[in-house]
Amino acid sequence: xxxxxxxxxGALLALVLLGASGCAMTFDATHLGVPATMASAASAPAxxxxxxxxxxxxxxxxxxxxxxxxxxxNALASQLVxxxxxxxxxxxxxxxxxxxxxxxxxVGIVVPRSVTFxxxxxxx
Numbered sequence: 001x002x003x004x005x006x007x008x009x010g011a012l013l014a015l016v017l018l019g020a021s022g023c024a025m026t027f028d029a030t031h032l033g034v035p036a037t038m039a040s041a042a043s044a045p046a047x048x049x050x051x052x053x054x055x056x057x058x059x060x061x062x063x064x065x066x067x068x069x070x071x072x073x074n075a076l077a078s079q080l081v082x083x084x085x086x087x088x089x090x091x092x093x094x095x096x097x098x099x100x101x102x103x104x105x106x107v108g109i110v111v112p113r114s115v116t117f118x119x120x121x122x123x124x
Contacts, residue, residue: 036086038088039087046120048121048123049123052116052117052118055070057069057070057113058111059110060111061108062111067110084123086122087120088118088120089118090117090119091115092116093113095114099112
């Protein structure tokens, strides 16, 4: 005779929450020292020097542990010298072929991501 064990709903909920929290990134623009906007008005596009910076994020154990997370402040520090603000800020997080390959080869123990910051530095 076979016995079927029932899993507790609490364990299933914990696994779902653990999976949903993996590889989450938060970017805080309040510590930049200058105003930052995600978009400018369509009638008056932002004018200034455009920038595009790519940084790396590395997570471990299926995204649960953060080994290295990109800093918006550090990435934009060199761009903000003499700047009045940042407009049209766009943050893209993606996995390229080598990121996916490394994740597969390490069975999720190492999970790299590419983070790209794009925008316009407003001058005075």
